[in-house]
Amino acid sequence: MEPLREVSGRAIPFGRKNIDTDVIIPAKWLKTITRDGLGRGAFETLREDPGNLFDSPEFAGSPILIAGDNFGCGSSREHAAWALLDLGVRAVIAPSFSDIFSGNAFKNGIVTVVLPQTAIDRLMEVAQTDPVSIDLESQTVTTPFQDRFTFEIDPFRKHCLLEGLDEVGLTLARGDAIARYENDAKAALPWLAKGVEHA
Amino acid sequence: MASRPRTLYEKIWDAHVVERRDANDSRGTCLIYIDRHLVHEVTSPQAFEALRAAGRTVRRPDLTLAVPDHNLPTTARRDSAGARIPIADPESAQQLAALERNAPEFGIRYIGDADAQQGIVHVVGPEQGFSLPGATIVCGDSHTACHGGLGALAFGIGTSEVEHVLATQTLLLAPAKTMEVRVEGSLGPGVTAKDLVLHICGVLRASGGTGYVIEYTGSAIRDLSVEGRLTVSNMAIEHGARAGLIAPDDTTFAYVKGRPYAPRGADWDAAITWWRSLTTDPGARYDKVVTIDAADIVPSVTWGTSPEDVVPITGTVPAPENFADPSKQDAARKSLEYMGLVPGEPMTGIAIQNVFIGSCTNSRIEDLRAAAAVLNGRRKSANVKWAIVVPGSGLVKAQAEAEGLDRVFIDAGFEWREPGCSACLGMNPDKVPPGERCASTSNRNFVGRQGPGSRTHLVSPATAAASAVAGRLADVRELDRQ
Structure with missing residues (x-):
């Protein structure tokens, strides 16, 4: 696994709550026997809408996803993490995550950042026009407007991410x-x- | 150490600590030993591939059991000459073939697609006595929480963790918080374990259990059969919990005794002694306690696209503006649009076109008996186009046939199928058509869960049967009076 120290760039201001892993990657994509190429199926149903964020010229390929409460609930499918990774996502920021998704994300070098809803609201606003930066060592999320939010992370997970263990x-x-x-x-x-x- | 009162979760956890990563941090990450590992075809190919690539072996193949379930068609799997009937979907066939190849290559016991013991992993584990009280049990499937109904610490894992368990028989885990969900009182007539757990989903919401292991306690839980307890614990994940637990008792021991992999002789006596100690000590503290009165529970049904969207069958479709949380209002509007429902509509007025009785939540013999009891001498409504019963395992199927339940279902207009996960998630050909509604005994009503555009209403087996007869969501207690 590649070491992960910081994730910076545009953040997809998605914001929706209770996004289950069936939404992140529908069951028909689980028939693969490899980890690759799942970005095509990521958020498939939502991407039927031509105006969706994931395919917009502005946000496609963004390394950060901002979501609502309970992101990644439901099925244990690690395909959800693989699909996000294939989209280019290396960090998800949300008020809470399902335990299994969070573990799967971490094992694939995706950092899950838990912040209170007020911070999420502010980042959603910033993300419309400007980049967001996550520094794992200092456990902070910053914006070009001097916003600075600190987050908690399990010390062992942090260590593994920083060292790519x-x-x-x-x-x-x-x-x-x-x-x-x-x-x-x-x-x-x-x-x-x-x-x-x-x- | 011995005198500190501990919860059931802490007792099982403590018995499985190989070592602490930081000896001074009692809440930190531990290396936890895994006693039983169930493997199915969907979440394991990449794990086996990684082992192969790194030249690694399976540490304890004898603690591992492989069973295909998600992709298998529920139609006949062998022709009259005993030859395998090819699977039409090449990707499903490829995934099934991978497990059939990987299991023997790594020395793992494999229950094949046409074996009498084949079934949904979460039905097979308890049925075979592979899942035991006090054990740590994992599977690359979130409904592994199910086995907590036996008093096992059981939880779903991702594919990287499947690989980790195969290679090391352990997992690196941080301890969870504990929650007690206490249900006191008796369930009324027509109210089942499924209604109870759907009710809990409504109370805790979809994320209320996140970060917790939930122990279900109280007289209503103790009064449940083991199969009912498996149904309750199965859906712990639907309120976000890492695992569900129900303390093992004489009901549990009677269920486990004599099963193929259950301990015997002196082992059985030693096991019983330990199992009896697996209760939460008086004075032990849970991080959170939720109390529910069993008398408040009626047959429950979902209206939306999250298992938290629960109402009593006697209720109506809720109005989004009545939710306090603005983001829930928005989610409810989207759900209602997807589900094609209008606020205020009585739940019993909602017409259904499909009925699915099956899944790891509700495909055991007692579930089939409950549904058959309702259907006996009745027929499904003409507007129900597709009604299937998918037994949880070959053994459940054989038992049901011995009791004549298959005839009851067939006479009622149901199709009687081979075991597997089936229309719970539609990885095999069993799918609910777009825009159509299904009364389903499964565990998730997510958007597209039972097939693209499918509309799922989660219900108990008895309610599913009553709804099939009525052609709309129905209160089984009303049908009983007719």
Whole structure:
């Protein structure tokens, strides 16, 4: 994964609330066996409207998406994160995110920035005409008009994003600790440790 | 350590901590051991591909079970000579073939498309005794919350996490906040577990559970069968919760005992001892508590395009201006336009053209019995063009056939299908046509969920059956009186 330190540029002032992952990428696009090319299906239903933001000359390819409360709710499909990435989105700003979407986004190098609705309202206004900048190290979102909003992020997620770390590789390096746990579990919870051998 | 009162969630969490990333931070990210991993064809191909590319193996294939469910057609899968009937959609066929190839390559037990045990992963797991109380269970599917009905800590994960679990049998997780949703009292006649959880969706709204693991407690929950509990926990994700939990009890143990992968002999005795300790201690604190009176719950139905858009079947389509939140007013207007509904219209006046009985929420034997009890001796209305029953697994199907339920459905004008996810999300050929309405026992009424332009009303199996007979959304309690 590429390290991510800052995301700057135009932000799509989308703003809608309870956007589920069926809206971000409809089920028919889930039949792929690769991670690529899903940008074509991103927000497909909304993009049937010729005036949609995602295809407008002004916002197409923007690295930041501003959304409403509960962005990414519903299905666990990581295709939603892959679709956004393929559109060029590297950061989503919203008052709240679904837990699963947020995890999926982070694992694909997309930062989810939680800000209060008042800050979102201001950024929606700025985004109409001007760029927005997110700095991960200082955990801030700024605008050319001296707006400055700070956000919280899990320290481990921040570390992985800044360093571009591969989580699987990190955990595989903890193989000894996992083996120790498995040994202990064999004594403490033997029926769980046995798995499908019972059949 | 031993004396601090803990919630059920904390007990399961604590039993699965491999290590803390920061030993001094009790709320920080932990490496959590995963006891059971269910794999289906949609969210796994990229995970297997990544393992292959990195030369990695599956750490515990014996804790992993692969079952195809989303793409499978629900029509016959073998011809009379036993040969496989080809799947028309090449992309569906490719995805199914990938799982059929990946599972044996990585040493994972695979239940095939024509096996009697095949079904929706969330039906198969509990049915096989693969899902157990106190276990950590994951699957690349948000409705994994379902298994919480057994008292397991179960949640949906993305494909990168599927890869992580395959390679390491663990996940890096930060602990969730805890919420108790306490439902006291008894459910009235015609009111089911589905109505209960739809009601909770209306109370908590679509994001009320975000960041929480919800434990459902109270007499109304304890009185539910295990299948009813699975229905409730299944929809925890529809209020945004990371997982749902229901403390295991004698009802749970009786359900688990004797299932193919359930512990036996001395293992069973040891398991029971631990399972009995899996209750929230007196004095343990939840971060949030919500109380609901079971007497307030009537058969519930959705009117909009979010599972929070719930009204009693006796209610009317709401007016957007009556919502306090301006963004909800806007969302409600869009929903009503999509759904083709007018504020003030009685819910029981809404004509339906399709009925779907199935999905991981409501496709178990008790669901089919409830629907068949309503349909027995009745027929679907002429304006219902398409009515299908999709059992949750081959075993549910066989049980239903042994009880003669298939005849009841067929005589009522329903199609009796093969198991799978089917019209819950229409990845297979089962779709609701654009602009048409469906009374559906599934879990999501999102825009286009059951097919482009489809209009979904989420209901219980009994309400779906009653609605099929009436040709409009119906109050099953009224039908019972006729």
